[in-house]
Amino acid sequence: MERVTESVEDGVGADFKDAYSFAIPVKGVIQVGRHERECQLQIKDLRASSVHFRLWVVRFNVDSPPFTYLADTSKNGTFVNKLKVGRGNVVLLNDGDEIEVIHGLYCRFRNLIGHSQCFEPNMRFIRQRHSDAEWMVTNKKLGEGSFGAVHYGLDTLRNKHVAVKIIKAVGSKTDRLKNEAQILMKIHHPNIVQVYETHHIDETLYIFEELFCGGDLFSYLLKGERLSSIPEIEALFIVYQILQALKFLHNNLNVIHRDIKLDNVLLEAPIPGTRIAICDFGIAKSLKAPNARANTIVGTIEYSAPEVFAENSDCNKGCLLNNKSIKGYNSKCDLWSLGIMTSIMLSGVSPFLDENDKFNTLRNAKLGNIDFNLSHWNGVSLQGKSFVDQLLKVSPFERNDVSACLNHPWIVRRKSLLQKKYQSRVYEYLK
Numbered sequence: 001m002e003r004v005t006e007s008v009e010d011g012v013g014a015d016f017k018d019a020y021s022f023a024i025p026v027k028g029v030i031q032v033g034r035h036e037r038e039c040q041l042q043i044k045d046l047r048a049s050s051v052h053f054r055l056w057v058v059r060f061n062v063d064s065p066p067f068t069y070l071a072d073t074s075k076n077g078t079f080v081n082k083l084k085v086g087r088g089n090v091v092l093l094n095d096g097d098e099i100e101v102i103h104g105l106y107c108r109f110r111n112l113i114g115h116s117q118c119f120e121p122n123m124r125f126i127r128q129r130h131s132d133a134e135w136m137v138t139n140k141k142l143g144e145g146s147f148g149a150v151h152y153g154l155d156t157l158r159n160k161h162v163a164v165k166i167i168k169a170v171g172s173k174t175d176r177l178k179n180e181a182q183i184l185m186k187i188h189h190p191n192i193v194q195v196y197e198t199h200h201i202d203e204t205l206y207i208f209e210e211l212f213c214g215g216d217l218f219s220y221l222l223k224g225e226r227l228s229s230i231p232e233i234e235a236l237f238i239v240y241q242i243l244q245a246l247k248f249l250h251n252n253l254n255v256i257h258r259d260i261k262l263d264n265v266l267l268e269a270p271i272p273g274t275r276i277a278i279c280d281f282g283i284a285k286s287l288k289a290p291n292a293r294a295n296t297i298v299g300t301i302e303y304s305a306p307e308v309f310a311e312n313s314d315c316n317k318g319c320l321l322n323n324k325s326i327k328g329y330n331s332k333c334d335l336w337s338l339g340i341m342t343s344i345m346l347s348g349v350s351p352f353l354d355e356n357d358k359f360n361t362l363r364n365a366k367l368g369n370i371d372f373n374l375s376h377w378n379g380v381s382l383q384g385k386s387f388v389d390q391l392l393k394v395s396p397f398e399r400n401d402v403s404a405c406l407n408h409p410w411i412v413r414r415k416s417l418l419q420k421k422y423q424s425r426v427y428e429y430l431k
Contacts, residue, residue: 022040024055024057024068025057026057026058026059026066027223028056029054029055029056029269029270029271030054030055030056031051031053031054032051032052032053032054032055032101033048033049033050033051033052033053033073033074034046034048034049034050034052035050035051038050038051039051043101043102043105045102045105047076047102047103048074048101048102049073049074049075049076051073051074052073052074052078052101053070053071053072053073053074053078053085053099053101054070054071054073054269054271055068055069055070055071055093056068056069056071056214056269056270056271057069058213058214058215058219058270059219060143060215060216060219064143066111067092067142067213068092068093068109068111069090069091069092069093069213069214069269070085070090070091070093070099071088071089071090071213071269072085072086072087072088072089072090072091073087073088074087075087078099078100078101079099079100079106080093080097080098080099080100081097081098082098082100090161090211090268090269091161092140092152092161092213093109094109095109095110095111096108096109096110097109133155133157133158133197133208134155134156134157135153135154135155135156135162135164135197135199135206135208136153136154136155136156137151137153137164137166137206138151138152138153138154139151140152142163147165147167147176147177147282148165148166148167148168149165149166150163150164150165150166151163151164151166152211153208155196155208162196162208162209162210162211163208163209163210163211163212164206164207164208164209165177165205165206165207165209166204166205166206167204167205167207168203168204168205169200169203169204169205170203176282176283177205177207177282178198178205179281179282179284180195180207180280180281180282180284181195181198181207183255183281183284183286184209184281185197185198186253187248187249187253189244189245189248190244190275190277190425191241191242191244191245191248191275191277191426192245192248192249192277192278192279193209193210193212193266193277193278193279194209194210195207195208195209195210196209196210210277212266212267212268212277212279213268213269214266214267214268214269214270214271214274215266215267215270216262216263216264216265216266216267217238217262217263217265217266217267217276217341218261218262218263220267220270221262221344221345221348226348227262227344227348227350228348229344229345229346229347229348229376230272230345231272232346232379232380232381232384233414234272234273234345235342235345235346235384236384236410236411236414236418237272237273237418237421237422238265238345239338239341239342239345239387239411240411240418240422241275241276241422242260242265242276242278242338242341243338243402243405243406243411244422245277245278246260246331246334246335246338246402247402247403247406249331249334250331250334250401250402251402253286254286254287254288254290254292255284255285255286255287256284256285256287256294256330256331256333256334257278257281257284257334257337258283258284258285258294258298258299258308258333258334259280259282259283259284259298259299259300259303259337260278260303260334260337260338260341261300261302261303261337261340261341262341262344263280264278264279264280265277265278265279265341266278266279273421273425274425275425275426283298283299287330287331291330292330293327293328293329293330294328294329294330295327295328295329297309299333299337301358301361301362302340302350302352302353302361303336303337303340303341304333304336304337304362305329305332305333305336305337305365305396306336306362306365306366306368306394307328307329307333307396308329308333309362309366329396330396331401331402332396332399332401333396335391335399335400335402335405336391336392336396336399338391338405339388339390339391339392340352340392342384342387342388342391343370343388343392346377346380346384346388347374347376347377347380348376349374349376351364351370351392352364352365352370365394366394368392368393368394370388370389370392372385372388372389381410383408383409383410383413384410386408386409386410387405387408387410387411390404390405390408391405
């Protein structure tokens with residue numbers, strides 16, 4: 001076995017028994033296996049797979065503990081504490097876990113950063129009469145928001161790891177989360193986070209949903225204190241998957257998300273070409289008819305389409321969008337948001353953002369000026385720039401919808417490659 005030295009950003013690592021130790025950086029993925037070029041840690045044994053397993057660390061902010069995940073990519077199996085993970089499955093590692101690669105070769109995971117990664121015994125089991133699942137809610141907190149906390153959970157009957165949103169069932173935020181759950185329980189799509197069940201117990205709402213272990217797209221793009229661009233082909237595949245989700249929502253369910261942004265796109269793993277899914281349907285809207293419109297001013301200003309704020313007189317002066325010309329908005333507001341996201345992925349810059357003044361952000365968006373000649377657009381193809389330009393049209397009547405996006409040259413010229421890659425990534429989900 002070869003020893004590999006990695007730069008240490010945080011104190012997590014693994015020690016191979018009587019052999020070597022290696023660090024797992026927060027940004028990056030460690031691959032362990034037989035393949036000399038693809039693996040940072042090589043196992044010279046024919047029983048090991050080319051890439052036997054992957055390790056990565058997700059940390060949402062400096063105040064949150066690091067979460068270390070192991071993905072089994074082997075043919076013969078990777079074992080954690082003598083339990084087989086299984087090809088395609090991912091587990092959250094706890095301090096002291098024993099990882100067995102092949103018989104007689106194993107390592108122990110250690111968390112050295114000072115946050116305990118061991119489950120404490122205060123776990124709750126939830127099962128209701130007509131449910132075919134039993135849920136275990138652990139004390140392991142994966143994140144926290146204005147709605148409440150997200151904990152690590154388990155469907156004990158299927159040995160399936162899940163995310164559990166835990167919300168005190170009081171006030172309007174409860175209605176928002178119930179709205180999200182009701183929408184998502186109707187949906188089964190590889191690029192939309194799936195909700196399995198909800199339970200309302202003792203004034204607490206539990207939402208059991210699909211667990212994505214790669215963090216969100218915002219964290220993935222974050223380098224230091226700034227967002228960075230990614231290779232165009234990688235951004236294209238992310239956009240293609242988001243379009244598949246929006247096509248399903250807009251055309252099949254007549255639902256608009258209304259808060260498409262980097263933070264609401266989750267990654268299966270923090271690697272190029274991974275499966276992604278959109279989440280947070282708390283302000284999503286089901287329209288009664290295909291030509292119906294919404295009117296409520298909601299969403300995140302940086303990503304919000306001009307027509308969503310068309311009635312806001314504070315930012316209409318000198319704008320291309322006349323606030324009297326459009327009443328309400330439709331699904332094309334989601335496409336504007338996708339345009340903002342695509343711009344950030346390709347250039348590393350949010351095109352209209354003024355970090356010091358939200359009204360300037362709105363005014364910039366309503367003016368619709370985006371300069372593709374700036375240096376941060378160097379290296380981006382003409383088709384990529386055109387795709388963004390067609391999404392960031394101030395007038396929704398001129399803006400591309402999902403069908404037009406999927407028929408744009410940026411997508412069409414690589415369509416066969418995208419379709420092949422897409423089928424391979426969603427195969428495990430569809431099984």
